[in-house]
Amino acid sequence: MLPIDESWSSALALVAHPDDLEYGTAAAIARWTDQGKKVAYCLVTSGEAGIETIEPEQCGPLREAEERAGASLVGVDVVEFLGYPDGMLEYGLDLRGAVARAVRRHRPDIIVTGNHHDTWEPGVQNQADHIALGRAVIDGVRDAGNRWVFRELLAEGLQPWRVTQILVADSPLAAHGVNVTDTFDRGVASLEAHGEYLRNLGPNAMSEPREFLDAMARTAGTRLGCRFAVSFEVINL
8 A cells, every 4th residue: 555645735525425434534634634735525414214212303413513522533523514415315417517517616636535435345235325435536636627517606706716636535446545543532522522323323333433444444554554544546647
């Protein structure tokens, strides 16, 4: 595994749900904010369908609050929610346009997103929202740099913005990594901030966030040559 090129100043993290970034990526974000980099979060849904025992109308605001709390622990104070319906994201022009709009508003150097592949690993199926949003991110980021695609964005005062690199977290094709040995504990705390969500995952779900993240980070760390690491697939545009 090769180290990530960190010669950039700002990032926009675009993912489907509250807690998507907390399954490892948050530790890398803590490292980057410690370096003085600016990172903003853009959550496409509010995760309102994520807790079976809580009605979506109550669940959405609860999960938004947990996400903001987790983000603050890793140095992120810009957290926005686009309001798309949880569990029903569809790849297409609407979602691509939303991505392009977010990129033009924030004007980041790089994009961080989640796994868009059909599986996490052989035999472990990915979730539909992750696949739809991840693929829309790749195309929408390119759209953001083309003034003749989604021309209504020009009318909104949003000029084209080119991003040349996307970092895909939790990808089965990850070949790069970030040393998070010094920020691992803050990444754990960021996931633990999603307390209500974690308590309602059910009897077969993760019971101990630290143990879960430790196993992933140690595996990636072995590949990178350090104690703890977060792995990424790097897409150059």
